[in-house]
Amino acid sequence: MADAETKQLIAEMAARARIAARRLALMSSAEKSRALRAAAAAIRADRDAIVAANAEDMAAAGAAGLSGAMLDRLRLDAARVEATAAGVDAVAGLDDPVGKQIERVERPNGLELTRVRIPIGVIGIIYESRPNVTADAGALCAMSGNTAILRGGSEAIRSNRAIHAALARGLAEGGMPADAVQLVPVTDRAAVGAMLTAEGAIDMVVPRGGKGLVARVQAEARVPVLAHLDGLNHTYIDRAADPAMARDLALNAKMRRTGICGATETLLIDRGFADPAPVLAALADAGCELRGDAEIRAIEPRVTAAGAEDWDTEYLDAILSVKLVDGVDAAMDHIAAHGSHHTDAIVTGDAATAERFLGEVDSAIVMWNASTQFADGGEFGLGAEIGISTGRLHARGPVALEGLTTYKWVVRGAGQARP
Amino acid sequence: MADAETKQLIAEMAARARIAARRLALMSSAEKSRALRAAAAAIRADRDAIVAANAEDMAAAGAAGLSGAMLDRLRLDAARVEATAAGVDAVAGLDDPVGKQIERVERPNGLELTRVRIPIGVIGIIYESRPNVTADAGALCAMSGNTAILRGGSEAIRSNRAIHAALARGLAEGGMPADAVQLVPVTDRAAVGAMLTAEGAIDMVVPRGGKGLVARVQAEARVPVLAHLDGLNHTYIDRAADPAMARDLALNAKMRRTGICGATETLLIDRGFADPAPVLAALADAGCELRGDAEIRAIEPRVTAAGAEDWDTEYLDAILSVKLVDGVDAAMDHIAAHGSHHTDAIVTGDAATAERFLGEVDSAIVMWNASTQFADGGEFGLGAEIGISTGRLHARGPVALEGLTTYKWVVRGAGQARP
Numbered sequence: 064m065a066d067a068e069t070k071q072l073i074a075e076m077a078a079r080a081r082i083a084a085r086r087l088a089l090m091s092s093a094e095k096s097r098a099l100r101a102a103a104a105a106i107r108a109d110r111d112a113i114v115a116a117n118a119e120d121m122a123a124a125g126a127a128g129l130s131g132a133m134l135d136r137l138r139l140d141a142a143r144v145e146a147t148a149a150g151v152d153a154v155a156g157l158d159d160p161v162g163k164q165i166e167r168v169e170r171p172n173g174l175e176l177t178r179v180r181i182p183i184g185v186i187g188i189i190y191e192s193r194p195n196v197t198a199d200a201g202a203l204c205a206m207s208g209n210t211a212i213l214r215g216g217s218e219a220i221r222s223n224r225a226i227h228a229a230l231a232r233g234l235a236e237g238g239m240p241a242d243a244v245q246l247v248p249v250t251d252r253a254a255v256g257a258m259l260t261a262e263g264a265i266d267m268v269v270p271r272g273g274k275g276l277v278a279r280v281q282a283e284a285r286v287p288v289l290a291h292l293d294g295l296n297h298t299y300i301d302r303a304a305d306p307a308m309a310r311d312l313a314l315n316a317k318m319r320r321t322g323i324c325g326a327t328e329t330l331l332i333d334r335g336f337a338d339p340a341p342v343l344a345a346l347a348d349a350g351c352e353l354r355g356d357a358e359i360r361a362i363e364p365r366v367t368a369a370g371a372e373d374w375d376t377e378y379l380d381a382i383l384s385v386k387l388v389d390g391v392d393a394a395m396d397h398i399a400a401h402g403s404h405h406t407d408a409i410v411t412g413d414a415a416t417a418e419r420f421l422g423e424v425d426s427a428i429v430m431w432n433a434s435t436q437f438a439d440g441g442e443f444g445l446g447a448e449i450g451i452s453t454g455r456l457h458a459r460g461p462v463a464l465e466g467l468t469t470y471k472w473v474v475r476g477a478g479q480a481r482p
Numbered sequence: 483m484a485d486a487e488t489k490q491l492i493a494e495m496a497a498r499a500r501i502a503a504r505r506l507a508l509m510s511s512a513e514k515s516r517a518l519r520a521a522a523a524a525i526r527a528d529r530d531a532i533v534a535a536n537a538e539d540m541a542a543a544g545a546a547g548l549s550g551a552m553l554d555r556l557r558l559d560a561a562r563v564e565a566t567a568a569g570v571d572a573v574a575g576l577d578d579p580v581g582k583q584i585e586r587v588e589r590p591n592g593l594e595l596t597r598v599r600i601p602i603g604v605i606g607i608i609y610e611s612r613p614n615v616t617a618d619a620g621a622l623c624a625m626s627g628n629t630a631i632l633r634g635g636s637e638a639i640r641s642n643r644a645i646h647a648a649l650a651r652g653l654a655e656g657g658m659p660a661d662a663v664q665l666v667p668v669t670d671r672a673a674v675g676a677m678l679t680a681e682g683a684i685d686m687v688v689p690r691g692g693k694g695l696v697a698r699v700q701a702e703a704r705v706p707v708l709a710h711l712d713g714l715n716h717t718y719i720d721r722a723a724d725p726a727m728a729r730d731l732a733l734n735a736k737m738r739r740t741g742i743c744g745a746t747e748t749l750l751i752d753r754g755f756a757d758p759a760p761v762l763a764a765l766a767d768a769g770c771e772l773r774g775d776a777e778i779r780a781i782e783p784r785v786t787a788a789g790a791e792d793w794d795t796e797y798l799d800a801i802l803s804v805k806l807v808d809g810v811d812a813a814m815d816h817i818a819a820h821g822s823h824h825t826d827a828i829v830t831g832d833a834a835t836a837e838r839f840l841g842e843v844d845s846a847i848v849m850w851n852a853s854t855q856f857a858d859g860g861e862f863g864l865g866a867e868i869g870i871s872t873g874r875l876h877a878r879g880p881v882a883l884e885g886l887t888t889y890k891w892v893v894r895g896a897g898q899a900r901p
Contacts (some may be wrong), residue, residue, distance in 0.1 A: 088844075181844075241568075312899060319899070392507055427891060443595060444589055455888050456602065461891075470879075472878070476852030477851055478724070481853050
């Protein structure tokens with residue numbers, strides 16, 4: 064398609080989404096849940112068609128030479144389709160924030176003011192190879208009363224179309240407007256640009272994918288973006304840390320899963336901490352590559368030399384930069400200089416030091432005596448996650464249904480005129 | 483200054499603001515209040531110097547041929563300086579949202595999660611001729627723990643410098659960092675551009691001024707903007723409205739003050755409403771120019787013909803477009819097509835119709851049996867107002883201290899590793 068046609072297509076989809084949003088905003092929680100359960104059932108019913116469509120994507124991706132990791136993200140089998148359907152059922156069971164009263168004030172003149180949660184409106188989701196995002200993100204938007212415009216990766220287009228066909232059919236059977244969740248039918252990159260510049264037509268864009276995608280979205284977007292670019296997270300072991308806890312948390316924070324955004328990338332150790340050697344040995348024994356300066360290498364010989372760039376690198380791998388610092392102030396200065404405002408943790412038995420860290424470290428998530436790997440909507444009890452935001456406005460950290468809502472002021476009077 | 487130098491200047495100011503923000507975020511409410519009261523006292527102490535600086539601005543503005551309305555906005559006398567100082571004292575007495583717990587959850591694994599309000603960080607304020615904004619906006623930012631970068635209009639630069647000098651001296655005497663509230667010392671337009679593109683350095687920009695300024699800020703900003711461009715507000719008189727209430731509210735909503743963003747610009751009257759003539763007569767008698775079609779002119783002969791553009795025009799003047807509609811659905815369709823999502827009101831004695839309007843009209847503020855002129859932070863009990871937002875994310879409607887905060891997740895554990 065020519066770029067102008069693509070732009071026109073997105074504008075038309077967004078206009079339909081806006082009309083559908085007016086209807087969707089009025090559906091009750093029970094009505095939305097019912098529609099989502101119908102959608103989950105439709106995905107199950109279409110399982111074979113979805114797997115067959117995915118096999119075509121996989122064949123094309125293999126022929127195009129995609130990497131093993133990308134192929135694994137793309138792949139769907141019966142179990143993954145079932146997991147996708149189960150995810151939609153889980154969203155159907157979440158507590159719906161729409162209609163909730165945030166605040167109620169009665170003014171001296173008798174006006175009653177309430178602030179009430181409402182859907183944001185039209186949400187754009189831009190994602191890469193994982194086709195299950197089609198159902199996950201579509202379900203989260205629909206359950207929170209938002210309409211969604213989904214733009215998945217070209218490598219997954221057949222899988223996305225198959226999942227979307229089931230989802231949309233189920234939602235419509237369940238009483239939702241046909242345009243509640245729309246999939247951009249074309250794969251040209253201009254569709255992404257058109258979504259990112261659809262100010263006033265698309266209310267928020269959520270990118271789901273690698274750093275390249277997120278960086279492009281953040282650079283080009285004129286529409287608000289909910290995202291995090293980096294998870295350059297720190298675990299700081301204070302002088303008052305319990306040695307065994309420090310070792311276990313450092314190991315878990317780095318090595319449980321190295322590729323998630325909540326993984327620790329830099330370990331800061333207080334010079335006053337008595338026992339750094341077992342911490343570093345445990346990490347090295349677990350197969351973690353450690354990078355540090357001569358001081359760290361003197362503690363653990365398997366440490367290799369860190370360069371200046373290591374303090375600003377999100378490895379997403381079994382690599383950890385390690386540094387000795389002079390207490391919590393130096394740790395916080397390092398985090399302020401190198402962190403990405405995602406998740407940072409302190410390990411200490413000293414409550415006063417912990418509270419200083421929790422109060423002063425300027426990250427979406429701050430933790431005391433816990434693994435940074437808990438930075439996750441499911442672990443936070445949100446039931447799901449549309450994304451994790453390191454932005455400063457609207458919603459921060461793991462975002463689920465509440466972050467997909469905004470509010471309106473509702474004023475009820477008895478004829479009051481303003482004096 | 484060359485544009486590159488201006489850009490560098492803003493970058494340096496923002497960097498200093500970020501450092502100051504780390505300290506400011508840790509001040510208690512009492513400490514911030516004390517500093518603001520010292521600033522109010524400093525403004526009072528500098529009254530004569532401020533009035534003298536303003537006289538120079540006034541002379542230059544008069545020589546440059548500024549309009550009477552602009553000169554009045556620019557003018558300061560002893561009483562206006564006192565009102566400015568009193569405004570700062572009032573902000574010092576507001577309830578500080580920083581540190582408030584929004585939510586607390588204990589997870590089955592024993593992790594305690596709280597969401598706690600924190601300042602946003604660095605706020606840019608871009609404003610025009612009213613020099614009192616220097617103190618008002620600076621005080622609101624400081625009380626909410628944010629640092630402010632103020633960029634006032636060139637016509638008010640001497641007044642702004644004099645007010646800022648007093649404000650900054652008082653805040654510093656009261657224990658705030660010297661860079662808590664900074665005034666951009668140069669008047670070239672490039673400073674605005676530099677602020678609007680300072681992504682990551684300035685967290686949010688609030689424009690305060692006319693439509694031209696707001697439109698420029700919204701068009702050029704890469705930084706989030708809190709603003710409203712239009713207040714194209716509607717009052718809808720339903721068939722079940724009390725005739726006297728309908729007349730009084732229409733009159734107040736339009737004519738109390740015609741130049742404020744909460745003024746009604748379009749009156750929609752249900753064809754089923756029995757008594758439109760007295761409403762229109764009261765408006766015309768009060769000096770309001772009415773515009774409508776033949777049907778409306780048949781009711782009130784002083785009505786002139788409305789053009790298509792009238793339904794999309796924010797007059798900010800004693801002019802009102804008037805239209806007959808077929809009930810609440812047609813009224814809501816008209817508002818959806820022509821409104822600006824600011825403030826819309828229904829007058830009706832029918833609670834079910836009212837609740838439909840309150841639920842379905844997609845505006846930051848919706849009202850039942852009240853004048854749209856109440857759309858104001860003071861009237862909403864917020865004590866002040868940094869601005870009114872028609873955006874959909876973060877804060878909507880009148881925004882004061884709470885809208886100048888965000889939150890962080892604080893996780894307290896006892897050594898939990900993620901399984």
